[in-house]
Every structure is written in structure tokens, then in C-alpha cells.
Amino acid sequence: MLLTALPPSTLPDGLATQLASLGILTSTDLVFSNTSSLGIYTRLSSKSISFPDFEACIEAISEKLAAPGQSAAELDLEIRSDFKMDTLSALDEQLGGGLTCTRVIEISGDRGSGKSILLLNWALELLLKNKEIEILWIDTTGDFSVQRAVQILEHHQQTVDDMEAMLQRLHISTAVDIESVQKIFRALDLQLALQASIPRMKCVVIDSVTPLLGPFLSAVSSQGHAIMSAFMRYLRELATRHSLLVLLVNNATLMRAPSTGRSQTSAEPVSNPYSDFASTIRKPALGPSFTFMTDATLWVSIYPEQIENEDRSTAHVVEVFRSKFSVSRVWSTFKITSSGALLAGPIVGSI
Amino acid sequence: MDTRSQLLSSLPISPSTLAALTKAGYETIDDLPQSNSANQLTDVLKIPLEASTTLYSSSQRPGDIEGSSGLPSTQSAAALMGSKSKQKQRTFATRCSQIDALLGGGLPEGGILELSGPPGSSKERILLNVLRSFVETNRSVLFDMCDPRIIDEYIKDIPSARRLISYVKAGDLEKLMVLMYNLSSHIDNTFELLAISCITFPFQNAQLSNSAKNNLLEKIKQTLARLSNAQNVTIVITSQLVTKLLNVDGTTGNFDSVGAKGVMVPQLGHAYLPSGKTFRVSVALDGPNPNTAFVRLLAPFKPGNFKILPVAR
Numbered sequence: 001m002l003l004t005a006l007p008p009s010t011l012p013d014g015l016a017t018q019l020a021s022l023g024i025l026t027s028t029d030l031v032f033s034n035t036s037s038l039g040i041y042t043r044l045s046s047k048s049i050s051f052p053d054f055e056a057c058i059e060a061i062s063e064k065l066a067a068p069g070q071s072a073a074e075l076d077l078e079i080r081s082d083f084k085m086d087t088l089s090a091l092d093e094q095l096g097g098g099l100t101c102t103r104v105i106e107i108s109g110d111r112g113s114g115k116s117i118l119l120l121n122w123a124l125e126l127l128l129k130n131k132e133i134e135i136l137w138i139d140t141t142g143d144f145s146v147q148r149a150v151q152i153l154e155h156h157q158q159t160v161d162d163m164e165a166m167l168q169r170l171h172i173s174t175a176v177d178i179e180s181v182q183k184i185f186r187a188l189d190l191q192l193a194l195q196a197s198i199p200r201m202k203c204v205v206i207d208s209v210t211p212l213l214g215p216f217l218s219a220v221s222s223q224g225h226a227i228m229s230a231f232m233r234y235l236r237e238l239a240t241r242h243s244l245l246v247l248l249v250n251n252a253t254l255m256r257a258p259s260t261g262r263s264q265t266s267a268e269p270v271s272n273p274y275s276d277f278a279s280t281i282r283k284p285a286l287g288p289s290f291t292f293m294t295d296a297t298l299w300v301s302i303y304p305e306q307i308e309n310e311d312r313s314t315a316h317v318v319e320v321f322r323s324k325f326s327v328s329r330v331w332s333t334f335k336i337t338s339s340g341a342l343l344a345g346p347i348v349g350s351i
Numbered sequence: 352m353d354t355r356s357q358l359l360s361s362l363p364i365s366p367s368t369l370a371a372l373t374k375a376g377y378e379t380i381d382d383l384p385q386s387n388s389a390n391q392l393t394d395v396l397k398i399p400l401e402a403s404t405t406l407y408s409s410s411q412r413p414g415d416i417e418g419s420s421g422l423p424s425t426q427s428a429a430a431l432m433g434s435k436s437k438q439k440q441r442t443f444a445t446r447c448s449q450i451d452a453l454l455g456g457g458l459p460e461g462g463i464l465e466l467s468g469p470p471g472s473s474k475e476r477i478l479l480n481v482l483r484s485f486v487e488t489n490r491s492v493l494f495d496m497c498d499p500r501i502i503d504e505y506i507k508d509i510p511s512a513r514r515l516i517s518y519v520k521a522g523d524l525e526k527l528m529v530l531m532y533n534l535s536s537h538i539d540n541t542f543e544l545l546a547i548s549c550i551t552f553p554f555q556n557a558q559l560s561n562s563a564k565n566n567l568l569e570k571i572k573q574t575l576a577r578l579s580n581a582q583n584v585t586i587v588i589t590s591q592l593v594t595k596l597l598n599v600d601g602t603t604g605n606f607d608s609v610g611a612k613g614v615m616v617p618q619l620g621h622a623y624l625p626s627g628k629t630f631r632v633s634v635a636l637d638g639p640n641p642n643t644a645f646v647r648l649l650a651p652f653k654p655g656n657f658k659i660l661p662v663a664r
């Protein structure tokens with residue numbers, strides 16, 4: 001914070017300008033300066049306050065700068081009282097009860113693996129369970145269809161009025177590039193900061209984030225990576241400030257074998273070491289560092305073995321590749337019916 | 352530290368302006384001097400005047416501005432559904448009642464229609480019908496096609512037609528991708544219908560690996576999604592068919608597999624179409640009988656959705 005912007009009760013008038021002439025402009029400059037406070041005091045041109053008062057000013061400023069502490073009991077209470085998104089019942093146990101807010105979660109998988117429909121089911125179930133929550137779905141590929149959402153709600157046996165009320169709380173945005181998405185987030189930031197209305201936006205889904213950030217990433221320039229890091233940092237900051245749950249859908253790319261000394265064109269696919277199944281030959285897109293910018297990476301794919309299913313549903317499996325807040329390397333299957341509804345799968349496993 | 356004041360890094364300013372501001376010690380909006388200081392800031396920090404005016408206008412609280420509580424380009428799902436059921440959305444007739452019935456009343460504005468079929472099926476005629484619907488209601492059209500003379504015959508009775516239709520000819524893959532790139536980078540396209548006659552033709556002779564082809568189809572999908580969502584452009588595309596061999600259990604086969612069945616499917620698959628807004632219709636001839644055809648809705652999928660269509664020659 002600029003010293004000149006501080007109120008005169010903290011820092012006497014005139015002192016700020018004197019410090020500015022010494023090259024100390026912000027509060028961090030003052031508190032963390034290399035010279036001791038005595039050194040700075042001696043360099044002041046006119047001593048309008050005494051040295052103990054000067055030290056007291058610095059104390060007051062560092063108190064203001066410090067982040068407020070929070071006891072673990074308060075934090076626990078906050079987490080328990082806020083909402084949780086239920087995923088699959090078996091997975092919820094591993095995740096500690098579901099996906100809580102102030103988290104940024106990545107869900108990746110190949111084309112057609114069922115990630116969007118899985119997220120849509122989770123989002124609608126959250127809306128069903130909790131009447132005070134609104135969800136923002138940012139569609140970057142044009143694949144969202146309201147009919148699907150209606151079919152899933154019909155599967156949950158909702159009346160038309162209930163459906164109408166629930167769909168009022170699901171907001172769909174279309175944005176095809178990173179600038180439009182940033183505009184939407186800035187508007188959301190302002191809206192959440194100023195209004196304390198119920199129902200409140202508590203969950204944001206971006207389907208998918210790869211076409212927003214992917215085109216910028218290149219091997220010869222770091223600009224793309226900088227854009228990606230800045231965006232993810234902003235998302236995390238937003239999630240913490242307004243306790244949102246942010247879910248990102250990421251696409252997949254082929255695993256490449258690590259190159260040896262001789263140039264060798266490896267034609268056979270390499271299987272992903274994070275996955276429990278040898279048939280996984282792809283990995284999440286957007287580079288190796290993207291997984292560290294989110295709190296957890298979930299991988300969705302078609303279940304490789306045949307399961308008996310009489311009701312024309314497809315079997316999929318969701319694996320936790322990496323998670324900061326729960327056990328990783330666990331997986332659970334699920335089924336998607338022809339109308340898009342989610343059913344629990346029969347098998348659960350862990351490595 | 353006041354955590355409620357917004358960081359300057361979240362405002363839409365250029366990196367050089369942000370760097371100048373950070374160097375001078377401004378971190379949050381509260382740090383900016385309040386009183387009419389766009390000029391002052393410019394002088395002090397040596398940033399361009401437009402940058403500082405943008406900074407001040409974007410940092411204003413909405414309390415100062417006429418508040419609209421909605422987010423940009425956002426609608427609730429109920430509103431999306433509601434506009435369809437109340438028929439507030441404009442639909443355009445294909446002049447072919449069976450197809451109009453399959454589409455639920457006509458092609459909605461901002462929707463995408465893919466017509467696929469063997470040579471000789473009337474898919475081109477249907478495309479021209481949609482074009483005619485647009486021209487008759489005085490809307491402009493961008494037509495990507497091979498031969499303008501065919502269409503001249505067809506629309507010579509409509510007076511303003513020549514003015515409203517613009518032609519491009521994207522005969523090979525490079526020209527098609529250049530067209531797609533130009534369409535997506537221009538923000539204010541003036542046409543309301545994009546008609547592409549035979550999108551599969553540029554792909555026929557191109558020697559492409561699977562991954563390169565998938566990349567191109569992704570780019571086409573992004574362009575179509577952007578046109579349809581952001582600019583409400585209606586899109587009609589015709590596509591040829593290709594034979595695909597399926598084994599008995601449904602997996603892809605080849606000519607050597609025993610019991611493999613050949614199915615004709617649209618050549619480029621569905622990867623180049625944003626699935627939320629697309630209708631895919633297949634028009635097929637009925638064997639030796641030249642007077643009837645079948646029309647079937649491939650997507651969005653509802654079982655049994657096909658009609659028999661008497662073809663007027």
C-alpha cells in the first residue's frame with residue numbers, strides 16, 4: 001500500500017513525502033527495508049517526530065499489513081457449515097465428504113469420455129440438494145444443451161415448476177476466448193463483492209479451459225505460460241475471496257515416451273503412470289505444470305473392461321490422479337444412461 | 352491489509368501500464384488517487400492517457416453506474432429453454448415441411464444445420480431454400496460455393512438478392528482454413544447466414560494425418576461456435592458421405608473383417624460441429640424410386656426420428 005494513501009493517524013503528514021524522497025514509496029518498502037529503522041530515521045531531512053514514535057508508526061503499519069490469523073477450530077466450522085458438492089458416493093469417502101468450496105479442481109479426459117455429462121450431473125444434483133446456490137457454467141465450445149439438463153432432471157423425477165426454478169439458478173455463459181472469460185469473471189467478482197443476496201453464486205464450471213489457454217502455449221515463448229499462470233492465480237484468488245468452488249474441464253493429449261540419447265521414433269503408445277489402468281495412453285493437456293495450479297486432478301475415461309449392462313448405459317471410470325487435500329490414486333466407476341443420467345457403478349478400487 | 356479492495360492486476364489494463372503502476376507502488380484500487388486524476392496519473396507515471404482513463408472507468412464501482420446485475424453474455428438455463436418454447440426465437444423455413452417438422456418448426460436463428468447425403472439427394476436444394484428464406488426477409492448471406500451461376504437462376508426473381516449475397520470460393524483446404532480464420536477474427540461480420548456448400552470437398556484430396564485433421568476440425572468448430580454464439584449467425588452446411596465399415600460388435604472394421612457391414616456416414620464426423628446448437632439431417636434416396644427420399648435427424652438424437660419425403664424434381 002502506498003504510504004501517501006495511509007490516513008494521517010497512522011503516519012503523520014509530511015513524513016510520507018520525506019520517506020518518498022528517500023525512495024521508500026510503499027508500506028512493504030518501509031517494513032522490509034534493508035536499512036534498519038534507525039538508519040532510515042537518521043536519513044530523514046527534518047525530524048518532526050521522535051524516534052520511538054517513528055518506530056511505533058512502523059509497528060502500526062506492519063500490523064495493518066499482516067494477514068489476519070484464523071484458528072483451526074474456526075476454519076473447521078466454516079468448512080463444515082458451507083456446502084459440499086457430492087460426487088460419487090464411493091469417491092466422496094475418499095475425498096473427505098465431497099468437493100468443498102474455495103477449491104479449484106481439474107477434471108480431464110479424452111474426447112467422449114463423459115466429463116461434461118458427469119459435471120452436469122454433479123451440478124444439477126447440487127442445485128437439487130441446496131436451494132440457495134447458483135451455478136455459473138461457462139461454455140467455450142458450444143456443446144452445452146439445455147435438453148440434456150432437462151432429461152437429467154426428469155430422471156430425478158422433478159415436476160415442471162421445480163425444474164423451472166432450478167434452471168433459473170443455473171446460468172450459462174458463452175465465451176470463446178480468454179478475454180471474454182476474464183470479463184465475465186471481473187463482472188462476477190464485482191457482483192459477489194457488492195451483493196449479499198440469496199441465492200448466491202457458489203460454483204463455477206468452465207467447460208472447457210483447453211481452447212482458452214492451449215493456443216497460447218508454445219515451446220519457444222513463455223508468454224502462454226504466463227497467461228495461464230496469471231489466469232489460474234486470479235481464479236484461485238477469486239475462489240478464496242468469495243468461497244467458490246471452481247471446476248475446470250481439460251482435454252487430453254497423447255503421452256510421449258521420454259526421449260533417449262539417440263533419436264528414436266517410438267510408434268507404440270506409452271501408458272500413463274498415474275493411472276491404474278494400462279489402457280490409459282493419454283494425459284491431461286496444457287502441459288505438466290497445469291496440474292500443480294489446481295487442487296486436484298480427476299481423470300475420466302471409458303471403463304476398459306466389459307460390464308454387463310442391460311439398460312444401454314456406458315460404463316466410465318473416474319480416477320484421482322493427484323490431490324492436495326485427499327488420498328490420490330483411487331478410482332470409482334459410474335454409468336451414464338442413454339438419457340444422460342448418472343448411476344453409481346459397481347466397482348471401486350485403489351492402487 | 353484490506354482484503355476487500357480489488358487488486359489492480361484484475362483490471363483490463365495492458366501489462367506495461369500494470370508494470371508502471373506496480374513500480375510506483377500502486378497495488379489495489381484504493382491506492383489510486385481519487386480526485387479527477389487521469390491526467391495527474393499520466394503525468395506522474397508517464398503512462399498513456401487512454402490507459403489511465405481506462406483504468407479509472409474500469410475501477411468505478413457499479414453503484415456509480417446504472418447497475419445491471421447480469422453478467423456479460425450470460426443467461427439462465429430457464430431463459431434459454433423458455434425462449435425456445437415460447438417461439439420467440441426466429442425460425443427460418445427450409446420449405447420442406449418434413450425437415451421443418453424434424454427441426455421443430457424450422458431452423459432457429461443462430462442454429463447450425465448440417466445436411467448430408469449421397470450425390471443426387473436434394474441437400475443442395477434445401478440449402479438454397481434456406482438461403483432464399485433469408486434473402487426474402489432482407490438479410491445478408493455469405494455463400495461459400497463453387498459455382499455462382501447455379502444460384503443466379505434460382506434467385507433471379509428476388510430484386511435485392513444480388514446485393515445481399517456475397518460469394519467466396521474456398522476450393523482447397525488452405526483457402527477454407529483462411530476463410531475460417533478470417534471469420535473468427537472479424538468481430539463485426541455483416542452477414543446473418545453462412546452457407547457452405549460442401550465442406551467435405553477441400554478435405555477430399557488433402558493428405559493429412561489424423562491428428563492434423565483433428566486439429567483443423569477443432570479450429571472449424573471454434574469458428575462456428577464463435578459465429579453462432581457471439582454474433583447469432585445461422586449456419587447451413589452440406590456434407591458428403593463416406594463408407595465406414597463396422598464389425599458385428601460395432602467396432603471399426605475393414606474390408607477384411609468377416610461379417611463387416613458398410614454404413615454411409617457424414618465424412619467429417621461430428622467433431623467439427625458444436626453439439627449444443629447443431630441439427631444434423633441426413634437425406635437419402637429411396638432405392639430405384641427417384642421420387643421419394645428419406646430424411647432422418649442424426650443429432651440431437653431421438654429414436655425413430657425420420658420422415659419420408661416426396662421429392663419434387
